[in-house]
Amino acid sequence: MTVVDPDTTAADTVASAADAEAARRRDPIARLPVSVRFALYAVVFVFVLTAAEQISGQSRLTAANTWASALKLTIPIALAALGGLWAERAGIVNIGLEGMMILGTFFGAWGCIQFGPWQGVLIGVLGGAVGGLVHAIAVVAFGVDHIVSGVAVNILAAGVTQFLNFDWFGSTNQSPRLPEVVGSVRVPGLHDLLGARLTGPSLLVWLAALVVLAVAAVRFLTPERVEPLRRRLSPVGSFARPAAVTVLGLLGLLVVVDLAPYLARQERFGISEFGRIVMGLTAEVSWIVVIGVVAFPLTTLILWHTKFGLRLRSVGEDPVAAESVGVNVYRMKVVATTVSGALAGLGGVSLVYLFANQYRAGQTNGRGYIGLAAMIFGNWRPGGTAVGAGLFGFTDTLSLLSGQATHALLLVVAIGAGVMVLRAIITGRWLSSLAIVAAGLAVYGWYLVTDELPNEIVVFLPHLTTLLVLTFASQRLRPPAADGQPYRRGQAG
């Protein structure tokens, strides 16, 4: 499959890049730092959910256990998506994620039964990595089409795991139950770490601390202020700003976790809901989930802030140029695809450990493909990928709720459309704001004339959303330039 569209010429690309830049300057939100932007999205989302609940009289959308289960359902998709990110950043389309997840589920379950929970995690990850390696060898060494090889990996992985399961466990479609899985942890707040007791006055202190931290992060860590310091302290200084931002961010998160129970008790619009959501997300978290969450900042760090990451991404953008400056393109592609398989394998392990407690044939249920969609939704970036995976995980959770609870989701979409219209008007995109108004009104009408949302429809809402996002935002998405293209050493001649 060629990704090159004959109608996209270099001139088009330059023009659209200039357009995007102009739109960026008009859009005040796009100028904010990434962390602030994501925090803003989160706040708006919570308010929209709260408003929808108040109008419809439902309370499940922001219940703590809804969000706890949403986090669990997000992790397998998120890990597959992150796997896709690694491979595609090195220019390899990995549609074999599904198969690598399947390998993760089986070998994770087998390792857990044979050796123990943590060994199971490791073996599952290795199983996925082997799947990634097979894909890498077929694509890099033999020049097989990326999608063809991925499909073959999916078929082979399903067959191998079912065969081995029959051979080792004597059953055609499931393994025995796991004796035990890895434990869980309550995410501690700051006062837990300090060993202090939480009292009324100390809450005020925490609130004040949070404000100070936020102001400090935004005000004093601007590049202009850090630059002189960096020069004076070089080379230590070059780490000063990222390190400071990380520490401040972590402290802020710990304070938020601390405040959550207090916020949940407030009977105020949006505040108590926010507290409940944070409590749901932190109350009891499996170590697998913790690893899955940490994998995201770690990926950002490795791919965007190390030499290795720069080389890996250069291979995905322009392998010929990368080769000309001495990057071993083949090795980079193989390493990236193997890591990709390992992450998908971890996603498979998380399915086994968090839900079924055993390997089952067909357990992944297309989550590898969904992961790929979540990554594209997230524009080939870790932050967006996490949001995309969260969207799928949250809707998965809703499909487990009653029809009335999910009915309120229509209202969420309608109100969300209102928020998007505001933004579209600010940035002067009149045409798209009209389209959004029409869509929002249509969904609101749907909400009014029905009493509940059929479960069959809830199940595919995230897919529909992804399709709509791709339809209206695909021009702003930017895959790695050489994604999916065959590459042979010395092809520049």
Added chain:
Amino acid sequence: MTRNRLALTLAAPVLAIVVATIASAIALVLTGYAPGDVLSILADQATSVRDLLRTVNRAGPYYVSGVAVAIGFKMNLFNIGVEGQYRLAGVVAAAAGAALPLPGPTRVIGILAVAVLVGAAWSGLAGLLRAYRGVSEVIATIMLNAIALGLTPFLLTRYFEDDSEGFAVRTRPIPSGGRLPFLDFLIPGGAPAGARFNPFILIAIAVGVVYYVLIWRSRFGYDLRASGSNPHAARASGVDAKRMTVIAMAISGGIAGLVGLSTILSTPYSYTEESFLSGLGFTGIAIALLGRNHPVGIALGAFLWAFIDVSRTALSSATPPLPREIATIMQGIIVFSVVIAYEVVARIAERRDAAEVARRTEDPPPTTEPSTAGAAS
């Protein structure tokens, strides 16, 4: 020269078969089973009329699914959405087939037309998104798959369900005018017990003929293949690439719509979740790969795939029983071997051509290392 080319063309499938056999045998030996046992079961199966009949019955839908995928491949489009297209088309065609007021055998035509239209509309969406919004058809069809798999039970339980009868969730049975007769009379010596000759094979053959004529014997097919192998040259010669994308996707989906009709036009003459075939979309991709997108190749691939499928029953009922999952592994290994074998042979051919051209133009033979010889030409 031509003899060399013929040898190279044959080399790929032979290499693939050898590699697949060896790899399957290694997998069996490693897990403690005798490859000879499996081989003798497969040999028995090849001489049993009943098993061959079951193989052909299974191969029909596989063939149609493989052709649907192959049409996309011919234009470098990847239709992963066959799964959703044929399920949606199947349920709508079954409901329409029972409801439409059509006289006699025209009902069959009506069912076929509805199935083709629904499949074409569903995949056409992906084609439109690809052509006019730049959305990768791979992702679009995966999403449309999920939506179709949700819509199908929704439509079935809320609108199309036959309330007149029992608990089974099914559409109303097709009236007799819309039923194709069994082809048992074609089998010498009559149909063996417990097996019937499904008439769907006629539709599969018709699809194969249409595919061949359309792609290799029509102007449209020439444009389509040109757009697939060199989009820039095709555009220079006046082919509208966007229009071709939409049409190719729609044709692919239209043919995909026919895949599930073997249980609508034949027993049990209605759509039920149990009887309707599932998973054929992904199998179709593998079969199109095996057949190299050629009508005859796809037929061989479909037959081989169905043959291995049928062997599952024999494997698990053998004494001592062999794991039926061997069949799935063999299928996976075969796909991988074929894909890699063709790629390796293509590289060898490319290198030979380069050497041939170099010799004819009386240049000094390429002195660079073999892997760069292709680029040096």
